[in-house]
Amino acid sequence: MTTETEDPDHKENKKTRHSIGAKKNPDTETAILDAAADIIAEKGIGGLRMEAVARKAKAGKATLYRWWPSRGALLLAVYQRKKPSVCYRDTGSLYEDFLHFAKDLIEIWQGENGLFFKAIIAESQSDPDVAEKLKDYHAERLEALAAVVTRSQQRGEIPQNEDPTTRAELVIGLLWQRLLNNRLDESIDEHIKMLANSDET
């Protein structure tokens, strides 16, 4: 019984979707991204096939390739649409801020989002376009966390003459490493404590 990825009884069966003239049909975009997300949820990211996306979205492959010329591009689009964001706290303690950030991110990464992110990192090795967007995304995250460090510096918790991104990068590096090694469940308290402490000798 080959259930396949078909889904004839889809909720919004808009009969047939046609051209709406000489411009991109937003319904088509939605249908395609929905289909891709569904397939990923079903079969995992490694099981995402362009043909299956087109079939499930009832879209032509030509249409699919017109707007998302590669698997990586499609992957990124799906991820960005559902991208959850960590909220950067301001508890008055760098340790607490770091810890909340790290735990939030770990929680987000446990499950589907982590798989997504890992797949994007993997894809970035062969797709320069994905690599660049990943780099931007990372830089953005890094800067946001660096702002937390800057606040700590302003409070006088840690030396003011250091680059705030340094600590931020160490935090994020730890988390990347844990994610890619499937060790998100291990403790991070000691690490965070070390990174939150003043290190004047």
Place this chain on the structure above:
Amino acid sequence: MTTETEDPDHKENKKTRHSIGAKKNPDTETAILDAAADIIAEKGIGGLRMEAVARKAKAGKATLYRWWPSRGALLLAVYQRKKPSVCYRDTGSLYEDFLHFAKDLIEIWQGENGLFFKAIIAESQSDPDVAEKLKDYHAERLEALAAVVTRSQQRGEIPQNEDPTTRAELVIGLLWQRLLNNRLDESIDEHIKMLANSDET
């Protein structure tokens, strides 16, 4: 002019390679790993095809699949055969030890080895076997660097009541992050300094 990946004028043209009985022929193993390494050097890791490896090694696909059942397995085998290793120094200063380790690893990763390692990380997302071996490899590296930290603790440079792997993990996490983001060229001095300092407040 389809040059192809053929190489009829290979240095050691042992006529034809045959079975040596009911056991793995080491010549075959060598030929296959050589072929894979050559192809990777030529076309990059993403251009490694099982069929091309078999063709170039003058080996049957069945033989190839018998010993390396997946692309990832083959990749790992090639990598391990050429795996360069960092030497862990003992300069009497944690900062120096860390810095040497990091700079050595960065130098190793600049170029082909970095591509290899990234490809293996990428492959580990879809191949559980590769994932496990990567995890082992990482744990091994981590422990070796933790030994450096332990020596520092014995010298009294840093507190003795902390887990030595904590600092080691932060160092390695930084480097992984840099590798995967194509930012190996950026400075790490400040980071290392921070991780080598005593952090008693």
Place this chain on the structure above:
DNA sequence: ATATGAACGATACGTTCCGTTTCGTCAAGA
């Protein structure tokens, strides 16, 4: 001496997925 069993190179096979192309249809804008 001989039979068994396993690895070998070679090759053919069916399958999946790729990315492109062609086709007729449809709607918006000129």
Place this chain on the structure above:
DNA sequence: TCTTGACGAAACGGAACGTATCGTTCATAT
């Protein structure tokens, strides 16, 4: 009205996959 360009559908050639089959070669056990 007529042109333009997006749309779904379908078919295409090609690449690489992983499996199966073949006869050969050799070590080992009988």
